[in-house]
Amino acid sequence: MSIVVFAESSDNQFKKSTFEAISYAKEIGQLIGKDVIAVNISGISNGAELGKYGASKVVNCNNTDGFTADATSDLFASICKELGASVVVLSNTYVGKSVSPRVAVALNASMASNVISVPDLSNGFAVKRGVFSGKAFAIVNLNRDIKVLAITPNSFEINSNGSDCPTESINANASPSKISIKAVNKVTGKIPLTEAELVVSAGRGMKGPENWVMIEELATLIGAATACSKPVSDMGWRPHSEHVGQTGITIKPNLYIAIGISGAIQHLAGVSSSKTIVAINKDPEAPFFKSADYGIVGDAFEVLPQLIQALKN
Amino acid sequence: MKILVCISVVQDTTTKITFTDNDTQFNKAGVQFIVNPYDELAVTRALEIAEANNGTVTIVHVGEADSEPSIRKALSMGANEAIRINANPIDAQFVAEEIAKIATGYDLILTGRESIDYNGGAVCGLLGAMLNIPSINVVTKIDYDGGLFTFDRDIDGGRETVSCAGPVIASAQKDLCEPRIPNMRGIMAARTKPLQIIEASVSNQAVSYLSYTLPAAKSGVKLIDPSNAAELINILKNEVKVI
Structure with missing residues (x-):
């Protein structure tokens, strides 16, 4: 019996969310007295570094077929069975969201996504998860013997005081995917919004897409990802992949700077879990100021150059 | 071509969320219910194909009788028929297990990317695995040509194009299409379209909801003088230590 973590990678490197998932699994391991095994289904040849975050062993499965929901999940589920997984941990990224349900079915497990707490074992196996698009949380109990947990990125501290761990290669074969990948367009070097620790976001107050130069400059100076409000993506000023809010992406960065966004309830739903929120808006009545930690009542076109200048100094 | 679209009925996006019964039930009082926004996109694209x-x-739809107006809305958009599985849709696994019983024989199954109430985002993958068919999450484009479906889908940090023969299940993401608005003829026709009601039968529930909490309120905003905006950078660097 073990706790198995799906070690996700991107551009031949393990993702930060993978380190979070292993640190999280280690905490569960200490609660239930089981080892953490990381399963590395990627082109990365050696996953020994995952020991630093709490893995006791890394199982490498060299899979060069690329990611498909059906074949990758089948492969991972068969490894979970072989390792006798009682708890399976994934990140709630697009990859994790594709894999976790299929693995749950294959293992006849209970699953929870958007998980933001370590399980409470006092009366079953209960975790806290985000619901109502960030407007609330629910405590849910996972009733079946095997549990699959997809944890929200940026929700758990990375604990890296371990050391490299043993690795083992496995020759698992899954049936080939029925899906063929035709093209992949990845923006390299850009932080995916859901995993970004710092986010600079802007709304209609920017008056037009041409003014995003300032937003991007501010974001680049502090190493943040950029986001936007719904009207901005609806008008085509920014791609919909940047839209945060109830019908967009829910994010949980350490810092969220909202510029020229009024703070409608649908927008706040997607960002209210951010640790520190800064609102910049010329309307002192903007609802965002009620949900922010810091605020500047002022014109973005006057405030932004000051911020950029201060960062350059 | 037979297409099945799974819809959820959710609170309107402007709803202020509260709970009753000692924070164990979502408070439906005064709440306006709508077809889940992503599911409307799924219905629209299904109709076009x-x-x-x-x-x-x-x-x-898995839900109780009070969700029938939303089912009729989907019919008024142009769908041919509807099935309601009579149960309180507790969580993604329960919903998928119920739908799996009626979901065979379709070339394409669509869901929304997630419902904006319980945000499981799991029904597409769960149903795909239960029916042993490929699942394609968060699709922004679906085309059908010569027996093959082609999808664009969001991936972490980008987008990819994949193709696959049916039967296949996919979940709709924003950008897939503009939601279709029912016209008067559609609304009239929907009244008499077949709506079959089936009783739910899954008993071994995978997940139970125990209670709810609301996010902690912020303690109050600290305002910075707009003529000295650089002070914000100082605070973020030296007090909050976030940049």
Whole structure:
């Protein structure tokens, strides 16, 4: 019996969310007295570094077929069975969201996504998860013997005081995917919004897409990802992949700077879990100021150059 | 071409969320319910594909009688028939297990990317695995040509194009299409379209909801003088230590 973590990678490197998932699994391991095994289904040849975050062993499965929901999940589920997984941990990224349900079915497990707490074992196996698009949380109990947990990125501290761990290669074969990948367009070097620790976001107050130069400059100076409000993506000023809010992406960065966004309830739903929120808006009545930690009542076109200048100094 | 679209009925996006019964139930009082926004996109694209390929669209919904107006809305958009599985849709696994019982025989199954109430985002993958068919999450484009479906989907940090023969299940993401607004003829026709009601039968519930909490309120905003905006950078660097 073990706790198995799906070690996700991107551009031949393990993702930060993978380190979070292993640190999280280690905490569960200490609660239930089981080892953490990381399963590395990627082109990365050696996953020994995952020991630093709490893995006791890394199982490498060299899979060069690329990611498909059906074949990758089948492969991972068969490894979970072989390792006798009682708890399976994934990140709630697009990859994790594709894999976790299929693995749950294959293992006849209970699953929870958007998980933001370590399980409470006092009366079953209960975790806290985000619901109502960030407007609330629910405590849910996972009733079946095997549990699959997809944890929200940026929700758990990375604990890296371990050391490299043993690795083992496995020759698992899954049936080939029925899906063929035709093209992949990845923006390299850009932080995916859901995993970004710092986010600079802007709304209609920017008056037009041409003014995003300032937003991007501010974001680049502090190493943040950029986001936007719904009207901005609806008008085509920014791609919909940047839209945060109830019908967009829910994010949980350490810092969220909202510029020229009024703070409608649908927008706040997607960002209210951010640790520190800064609102910049010329309307002192903007609802965002009620949900922010810091605020500047002022014109973005006057405030932004000051911020950029201060960062350059 | 037979297409099945799974819809959820959710609170309107402007709803202020509260709970009752000692924070164990969502407070439905005064709440306006709508078809889940992503599911509306799924219905619309399903109709477009069916119309171009001489096909039919069936709506399936797990819910109680009070969600019938939303099912009728999907029918008024143009769907041919609907099935309501009579149960309180507790969580993604329960919903998928119920739908799996009626979901065979379709070339394409669509869901929304997630419902904006319980945000499981799991029904697409769960149903795909239960029916042993491929699942394609968060799709922004679906085309059908020569027996093959082609999808654009969001991936972490980008987008990819994949193709696959049916039967296949996919979940709709924003950008897939503009939601279709029912016209008067559609609304009239929807009144008499078949709506079959099936009793739910899954008993071994995978997940139970125990209670709810609301996010902690912020303690109050600290305002910074707009003429000295640089002070914000100082605070973020030296007090909050976030940059």
